[in-house]
Amino acid sequence: MAAKWAQKTIVLPPHKRGCHLVTSKILKEIESDLSGFKCGLAHFFLQHTSASLTVNENYDSDVQHDTETFLNRIVPEGRSAPWKHTMEGPDDMPAHIKSSMFGCSLMIPITNGQLNLGTWQGIWFCEHRDHASSRTIVVTMNGV
Numbered sequence: 001m002a003a004k005w006a007q008k009t010i011v012l013p014p015h016k017r018g019c020h021l022v023t024s025k026i027l028k029e030i031e032s033d034l035s036g037f038k039c040g041l042a043h044f045f046l047q048h049t050s051a052s053l054t055v056n057e058n059y060d061s062d063v064q065h066d067t068e069t070f071l072n073r074i075v076p077e078g079r080s081a082p083w084k085h086t087m088e089g090p091d092d093m094p095a096h097i098k099s100s101m102f103g104c105s106l107m108i109p110i111t112n113g114q115l116n117l118g119t120w121q122g123i124w125f126c127e128h129r130d131h132a133s134s135r136t137i138v139v140t141m142n143g144v
Contacts, residue, residue, distance in 0.1 A: 001144045006033035010137045015127045017091075019056075025121040027115070030139050040110040040143015047136045050095035050129050052102035056063040058122025071098050071128070095128035102126055110143055 010029045012022065026044070027034070034042070046053050057063035075094045076082075107117040108121065114143035117123075125135065 003142060004036070006036070006138045006141045008033060012125060012135045012137065014132050014134055015125065017127050017130055017132070018068045019124045019126045020056075021058055021061075021064065021122045022114075023058060023117075026123055026137070026139070030141070033141055034110065034115070037110045037141060037143040038112060040141055041110045042110050042115060043142075044106040044108070044123070045138045045140070046104040046105065046125075047138065049099055050092065051091045051132065052099045052104060052126045052128065053106050053137070054102045054124045054126060055106060055117065055121050056109070056124050057120055058117075059120055060102060064096040064124065067126075071101070071126075075101075079089055089130070091128070091130050094098045098126070098128040099122055110141060 005129045008030050012024060012025070022092070029107055030042075033097040056067070075097050077090050081090070083095065085096070108123075125137075
């Protein structure tokens with residue numbers, strides 16, 4: 001069986017600041033390609049430097065809220081923050097730092113046409129800006 005590739009670009013509409021469970025949206029966009037893989041890997045790449053992707057709790061939304069609270073406590077904003085880069089506003093540099101903390105890519109195994117996530121795992125899109133625009137994710141799948 002020869003290895004194959006598929007690639008899809010997903011545009012997420014603007015989200016308010018915080019962590020958002022986007023697994024179902026992503027699956028809807030890639031399901032026709034995903035179903036063709038018995039075994040493989042799906043790579044998710046967010047083309048932005050002020051938002052991030054992570055895998056975390058898919059059941060209790062308090063985890064999303066608590067994660068946002070944690071990020072806001074450890075990465076200061078406002079007049080007392082030490083950042084020089086404020087070209088796009090006071091939330092600009094903190095957004096870049098938060099993005100680097102979580103990262104802009106994920107790698108998830110594909111098994112029998114499905115993302116092989118754990119029972120309580122989901123894909124989170126984390127928006128770190130107060131006034132964001134749409135965001136683009138490139139999904140690349142490889143396998144057999």
